[in-house]
Amino acid sequence: MRRLHDSLTGVRSAQCMQLIRTRAVQYVRMSTDMQENSIAIQAEAIAVFAARAGLNIVRSYEDFGRSGLKAAGRAGLQQLIADVRSGSADFGTILIYDVSRWGRFQDTDESAYYEYICRSHGVSVEYCAEQFCNDGSLSASILKTLKRVMAGEFSRELSVKVFAGQAKIVSLGCHRGSVAGYGLRRCLIDGVTGQRTTLRDGQRKRLSTDRVVLVPGPTDELRVISDIYRSFVQNKMSLSAIARQLNNQSVKNSSGRAWSDVAIREILTNEKYIGSAQFNKTSRKLGGPSVKNSRSMWIEAIGAYEMVVPIDLFQRAQQQLAFNARAYTDNELLDSLTALWCVTGRLTASTIDADDIAPCVNAYKEHFGGLGAAYDRIGYRPAFRSGQSTHFRFAVMSQLVARLRSLGCSVNWTSGSSHICVNEELVIAFIVVSARPSCGKNQWQLRRSAPLKPDITVLARLSDGDLGPKDYFLIPSLFLIGKTWLTVSARRLKRASHFRSSTLDPLIALCIQDRIGGANAARA
Structure with a gap:
């Protein structure tokens, strides 16, 4: 019986292998709809090949509109390789239109690498439109290598031709791209009749002979652009302040979103607003990294469009941007900080960043190492600083530890730590905050990052003059279960008034009792 069972098992395995060998999948790819080797053409040629070879196509892996320069972003190819590598592929053959469908990689070994992965997992690869049989022979290997080189060279030649065509269009004063920008619109000029038509977002030109130029947009958008330049050049407002002002006025940018300092900078620096058509300011060749080109490499057509910003105003904006980007001296930073102090009466990071003229907080941190040093x-x-918090906490904890030890308690405390352990069982954490929160939200955000979980958290509030603790809140751990952040608001402190004490005497009374475990045993 065992021999019969093994024989039947072997027969079934052979049948399964034979079935898998007749099952095939196809991989098709195209970059654009205008390619000659479209998905439909590839699939038709693959179907004819499969019928002649007696293969049954059970699945299709497809990449629509994906460049062959890189494997990244090609979900179809990545899924195919993942299925092959899994070792559980239910097919024995991969059908591909030609060698270039793997990709037009600039490293020809990358295309060969994907084919090697398939073969090493027992899956063969067939090229349906090639004039050679992929049988591993010397001639097939030479032809595949040549085809891979030709595929990469095709991309290089196409890149040169496309760049030349785009550069020619821009040099003639035409716009390339689908986005006009805020305050501008794309205008289609018929190559035969010269008729002008305004294009909406997403619309394209119909014929290759048509040309697109930029024209001024709606009056309300032009007014916003004028306000941006006036606020920056005349009122000396920062980019962030201008963005906040527009957002407060519910003005949306060209994409219908809120303004940012990046969007404001784009309007202040892009020369299309003074009528110049520009191209090749940055370049990204054959899927490589983006490179910022020098001005000598730009393709420019000055005066190609109607200006929406006067040239002198645009140049003043560039001078102001260069002035803002310069390195501040220590005296300039300190003078600005002193002036802000005189106006507001107090200094915080939020008041500095909210000021339209003062340098940002990061400038002070880079020059002086922090706001405190400035x-x-x-x-x-300031009324309260983190250094003072540490000082007060150390003083309070030192006094408490000394008092507990004088009363016979065992106290384990490392100087500098915010935790103490009393009688080897009661863990107490200390946090010091100002009487009034400085974040402007009427609450304190306290991070409890110590690995030792406290049984009681002591929140010590400093008096307004920072002369000493104003009061204490003795918060049991059951209110902080599973929390890393402790948010304490003025309203919560008012509700927790039964935890409030003007001294630490209640805590000391708890600590000098007999050990909690022993007391519980005695009561039992």
Whole structure:
């Protein structure tokens, strides 16, 4: 019986292998709809090949509108390779139109690599439109290598031709691309009649002889552009401040979204607003990294469009941008900080960033190592600083530890730590905050990142003059289960008034009791 079972098992395995060998999948790819080797043409040629070879196509892997320069972004190819590598592929052959369908890689070994992966997992590859049989012979290997080189060279030659055509169009004063930009519109000029038609977003020109130029857009958008230049050049507002002003006025950008400093900079620096058509400011050849080109490599047509911004105003904006980008001196930063202090009466990171003229907070951090150092240079003492928090916490904890030890308690505390362990069982954490939060949200955000989970968290609030603790909140851990961040608002503190104490005497009274475990055992 065992011999019969093994014989039947072998027969079934042979039948399964024979079935898999007759099952095939196809991989098709095209870059654009205008390619000669479209998906339909490829699929038709593959179907004819499969019928002649007695293969049954069970699945299709497809990449529509995907360049062959890279494998990245080609979901069809990546899924095909993943299925082959899994070792459980239910097919024995991959049908491909020609060698270039793997890709027009600039490294010819990459195309060979994908074919090698398939063969090494027992899956053969057949090229349906090639004039050679992919049987592993010397002639087939030579022809495949030649085809891979030709595929890569085709991309290089096509890249040169496309660049030359685009450069010629721009040099004639025409616009390339689908986006006009805020305050501008694309205008189609018929190559035969010269008739002009305004194109909406997403519309394309119909004929290759047609040309597209940029024209001024709606009056309200032109007014916004004028306001942007006036705010920046005359009022000396920062890019972020201008963006906030437009967003507060519910003005949307060209894509219907909120404004940002990047969008404002684009309007202030793009020379299409003074009528210049430009191309090749950056380049990205054959799927490589983007490279910023020098001005000598740009393709320009000055005066190609109607200006929407006067040239003198545009140049003043460039001078202001260059002035803003310069390195601030220490005296300039400190003078600006002092002036802001005089106007607002207090200094915080939010007030500095909210000012339209003052340098940003990062400028002070880069020059002085932090806002605290800059405050010291001008003699400003904020109501509460993190360094003072550490100082007060150390003082309070030192006094508490000394008092507990004098009362006979065992206290484990490492100087600098925010936790103490009393009688080897009660863990207490200390947090010091100002009487009023400085974040402007009427709440404190406290991070409890220590690995030792406290049984009680002591929240010590400093008095307004920072002369000492104003009060304490003794918060049990059951209110903080599973939380890393502790948000304490003024409203919550008011509700937790029964946890409030003007001194630490209730905490000390708890600590000097007998060990909690022993007390519980005695009560039991």
